Each structure stands twice: as C-alpha cells, then as structure tokens.
Amino acid sequence: MIWNVTKECMSRDEIEVIQSKRLVKIVDKVYHNVPYYRNKMQQLGLEPGDIRGIEDVEKLPFTTYEDLNENYPFGLAAVPMSELVRLQASSGTTGRPKIAVYTRRDIDIWAECSARCLAMAGITKDDIIQVGYGYGLFTGGLGAHYGAEFLGALVIPMSSGNSQKLIQMMIDCGATAIACTPSYLLHVAEDLRDADLLDKIKLKVAICGAEPWTNEMRDKMEDILHLEAHDIYGLTEICGPGVATDCKYHKGLHIWEDHFLPEIIDPNTLKQVPHGETGELVITTLTKEGMPLLRYRTKDLTYLEYDKCECGRTMARIQRFKGRTDDMLIIRGVNVFPSQVEAALLTIDGTTPHYMIYVDRVNNEDTFEVHVEVEERFFSDEISELEKLTKQIHARLRERIGLNVKVKLVEPNALPHSDGKTKHVVDNRKLYV
C-alpha cells in the first residue's frame, strides 16, 4: 500500500520544486537561528540569498559528527528550548553521544515517514506489530512505534533483549509483523524452529534495519519464518528509522526526498559524483525544525537509482550499502567505535594502549572479543590478579559501550604492532559485499 500517493509518486519535476523551496527556507532558518551555521556560511562568503534551489546545494557547508560534538548537546538547535519535546541519541566516537532534538512537528513528520515505510512493507491498520528494537535513547523502538501507531496498527512495544517473552507474545497475540534488527530476528527464528513452534506463528512481514545485513540473511529468515523481509534505514542525526525502505520489488530503499535531500559525494574530493556512482551518502533535512542539518555526512557508502520503480513510487532508491568511511561497528544493533574501547581501557591501571577487537557472528549473534596487552607483572602475579583485571575491564566496557564483551588479557607484544596506522579491528562477519 502507498501511504501518501500525492507525495510518494510525485514527478521528478514536482519533487525538485518542493526540495528547492524547502532548501531555501531551511538555509534561511539555520542562518538566522544557529550561530554555528551562520559562521560556517559567512566563512564561505555565503548568504541565504545565494541558495536559490537544489542546484546550489553544493555551495553549502557540510555537517559532520565533529560539528555535532563541538556543539554538544544543544548548540545546533534552531528553536528555543521550550519548543523541543524529545531528545534521542546514539554513540559517538569520543564517548559523547550524538544527540538529536525534535519539536512536536518533527515527531509528527518522523511518524509519517516511518508509517510510509511500514506501509511500503505491506503493514496496514489490521496488523499486529511487535516492535523489537530497543526503546530509550536509541531511535529504533520509538521510531517504529510512532510510525505503526500513525498507521493504525496494533503495536506491541516489546523492546529488545527478551526473546522468550517476544516469542510467547508473538504466539499468544498472533503478531503478524515484526520490526527489529535482522540478526535478532534470525536468532528468534532459530529459537522458534528449535522449540518446534514455527506452525504457531502468524508473522507475514518483518521490517529490519539499524545494521547492515546480507541477502543470505534475508533468504534465511524468509525461509524459516515464511514471511517477507524489508530493509529499513535511518540514523539518529536525521531522525531515526524511517528515512528509507525497500518496496516489494526490493530494488533499493526509497528515500523520502520531500523531507531528506540526498547527495552522493566522493569522500576524498568532497564533490558530488555522477549519478549511479558509489560514494558517501550526504543528507540535508528539508523540514526539520528542532535540529535541521545541512549536508550531513552519514559515512555510509552507497549509490542512488533515480528511475521510476515498478511499485509506482518515484522517490530515489538507496542501493546496497558497501561499507562506511569510518571505523564504526554495529554490534547487536549498538554502534561502537574502537576509540570508545580504547578510551575505556586507558582508564584502567595496568592496561596498555595495545588492543585488538575481534568481531564475528556465531549462531546469528554478534560476538565481540577484546584482546588487551597488560603489563608484564600481571603474568608473574597470582592468577587471581589477572581475573580481577579481566572483570574490571569487562565492567568498564559494559558501562562505556553498553555491551557485554569477552575480554582476553595477553602479554606485552603478543598483538601485532605496526609503525603505520594500527589496525584495531578484525571483523569476520563480511556484512558488506
């Protein structure tokens, strides 16, 4: 079902007219309300009047995570605090979260975008949907929740982390749809199969995202659960889930171009690449009030397809992600930067800055193991000292990155050292192709 035909099926000319109008407005707004943007524009010799439409977007400055960090927490807000009604966040490289703030209208538009995505996956007001993304600072739970409610579906706000309860409610309540990370759904699928409960479920659609996943994962979950799986993309800085989803033709994820202006740039030259070429996805928010962002560098590598889709939608399609330009890892849906691990280790006496992170996927669950070189003395001391240190590191990492990780202490020089750029991560999941 197409939730908003007038918007989702506009001609390219109509899309561009709306984008141009909105871009002019948003540029004017940030120039006058966000001193940081005003300075950035002034440094480039730019005034709002210089931006007359999307053809001028390349004149505008980029926004990066570093800009968010510099303006943490509310420096990029474009409205008075009294107009903000929500804050969401996800991990940042320095330990400071990436924050997004929303006005009431932002929440309504986010709900509409999320509802369009769910409708694109075939979910209607007659469905019972379990939201298995985390609720809280993470945008997944509330983003999917508001979208599903907006659509009129019956929402079961499960959150993440308790698959036995999820399975019980799925069966008892006859859930027909589920929204959660793909790895979590595969884990649930295997639990259902092992417990011989597959014939008790009524799921027909899954809407999975927040982390990269492969076609093999999609085939596997569709095969076990007999449902159709859709991919949903989003990021905290832009709003959360609901930026883009794939329709039943699965030829890329339609991005809501009336709210988000996408560009693909070469991350080295920072220039737009020709249509169809891969580069970094950059998004300008066209309607956000609380924290509008100009040319936000997502760090996600992909390309866009602009031809009309068989589903009737005209909005551009984001193609399979090829990786990220930074070293962010997504572990069980949680964003983790190696620098966070390093910062946590450095707070503990006895550790050295030499560490290695090994990531893998075992039985559809991400494993995260940190090997740390510790001072020689721990190996001559009693074994209980080593155990104590392991526990301390485990607890510190849990507190700092929110994950239970496996910690292994090794002797000095046991890990590969390099004179150049040290590699800190071995990721054996092969999620990007």
Ligand code: DLL
């Ligand atoms: O992951 C928002 C979200 C929640 C999206 C639920 C979909 C479903 P962040 O925690 O800020 O926000 O992480 C954003 O996750 O830049 C991508 O690298 C990655 N990502 C999100 N969705 C997908 C996807 C949420 N479908 C970062 N495929 C993004 C691949 C994805 N990567």
